Every structure is written in structure tokens, then in C-alpha cells.
Amino acid sequence: MWKINLFLENGLILTLGDVRTSKPGWGESDPVKILRMEFSFMGKEYGKEQPMKLVLAGMKEYNFFVEAMRSVMNNKVTIQGLWFLGKLPGSNKITGFVIQDSIKIVNATEGHEFNGGVTAGWKQGIPGTVVSTIVKEVL
């Protein structure tokens, strides 16, 4: 829960850090080609807590980052959102999800994926495999 699992070309699964901490682990990781990105988290449906899983697969490239706010008036950093992005093969489109107070779908063109701006930190996927972008309940 709250960790990203990367399913890699070589059959290995790379589990990153807890995204709620200051070390989510994406930036430091150096995975070989990514087949699929999965993220399990506790969501809420009709006011009831519900385990959920987010899946991105078949992307040309993947990205993840934490959106945060550092108040000038104090030294507190608050998490504003968790971004999971994928570049769709054969296009300049970016898709994915951002988990904030709700889950929003991201549909953008390259270079405009974060509030109209560019993002760094993309990692290579494997285009040609089945594309999937879903958030599902986990029973």
C-alpha cells in the first residue's frame, strides 16, 4: 500500500518507497524498460474507505511525482497530489491520473502535462504492449 510497483521487461518487480514520505524513490530508481506501473492505495467511495489499485501499462515512457506546497510562513511541506503519467505510443499525448482529494484523469499533450507545464524524470517503457489506464477497487 502507498508504494509503486514497477513490472519490468526482465520479469523483475521493482518496489519503490512510500510516496507519502520525503523519499518516494522514483527519482533515484533506474529501472530497465517498464512494462507496467501499479500503485495500491486507500481511496474512498461513497464515504467508505476502499482499497484501490491504479494501473498504467503499455506506455512509451512513465513518470511519477509528488505535488507539494512549502509555506513561506513556516517550514511545513504539505502534499497536494500524486501524479502518475504515461506517454501514449505513437502520439504526443500524455495520459494518467492525479490523486488529490479525488482522482482526476490527465489528458494532455507532451510539454503541457502539469498545469500546462513540462515535467522531468521520465523513464522508458515498452511501446507495443497492451495499453491500459485504469483505477480499480481491490476486493
Next chain:
Amino acid sequence: MSRPAVNILFNVSANDVACTNPAGDANFVLFGTGDKLVWRDAQQATGDLISGASYPTVIPASGDLDAAKMFLMDYSTGLYNQIIKAGSTLNSGTGGNFRYVCAAWFSGVTVTIPYLEAYDDSTHATWESEPLGDGVAANSVFKAITTTNALPGSATWAGTPLAGTDSRIALDTVPIPSAQYVYWNMRQVLSDWMSSWPTSAWYNNSLVFAIHFTYS
């Protein structure tokens, strides 16, 4: 990469020079927990006791007027400390074409370009209060300009109104690639129409400026 540390510093000297130490140097003071940013009338001065006389800004009878002085209220010393180079010369302002005034030091990389934004309170969720434009971003009393890569370009720089994500400034042109400083200058504009605000809006202590950034 891991979440970078973000230090906020203000230049309290008359020297328009870059910051040399993320913990503060001869010109820049590190903004500490509990410190505040305030704008005051020209009668207020560096070294005045925070617990002493306070000289608030005055709403003009007509037109616009830039607040005379911007201060760091340093609660570790109990003193006002003027950010001398803050603001422009518009509306009788006492600033100018100055670059190294307000600074944020990032200890490492960001995934996106960092922004300076203003919110109603520390939940960073809304920007609907009167000082932030009451729903009209252009009416925010706080204006800022990015100076990370260049001077404002004119002593009469106007800046961008600050109101949440509706109106904000990008603190650089690209995501932060490694440890570095970003800079901005800012001003507060008082307008005659502010006299129609409820008194509580004049003394709004909940407003916050925030650095909006990302990490992975």
C-alpha cells in the same frame, strides 16, 4: 529525487547581490518558523521592536499607493528588519529595478517549474479573500516578479498579481536541475476602493505565500 529542502531568505541589506549561503549570509536572513512578512508605513524602521509601536500602511483617499516598506518580522530577535530593495517605484513606491530581494534555495531537483503563489490560509486551497482579489485575481494587492535570471528591467515594474493558481509567478524557466537559488521581488498595492472592505479584511492574518513544487 527525494524531496528537496526549500529555504526561504530575504535580503535585508542595501546590496543587490546574490545569496551565498542557504542558511543566511551578510545580506540575506533565513526566514524562521513563526516569522512574518508585513508591509508598513515609512515611519517603521529596522530595529523597531515588534512589541513596540506599529505604523500600518494607509489606504489612499484616491487612486493607488504602494506600501512604503516591506519587513521581515523576526521573532527570534523580536525586531522589525526591512527588506530594503523590495517593491518598485510605481505609486510612490520606494523599491526599484532590484533583483536579489526574496530568495528560495532548493537543495536538489524538482520535477516541474516551481511557482510562488498566495492563498487565503495554510490549507492552500482557496484565494477568495479581499486582499487576494475577492475572486478577481487582477485585484490582488500582492504583485511579484521573477528575477532568478534577470533584473525586473525597469524601476517601475508592475509584477503579476498573486491569487492562488489563477495568477502566480514561475520562479524559473525550467524545473530545478540541481541545488540552486531562485529569486523574486514583490510589492503591495493599496487602492482607494479597499476602504469598502470589512475591517477584518484589512487585518487578515491568515494569508500565506507558498512555493508550489514537485519531487519524486
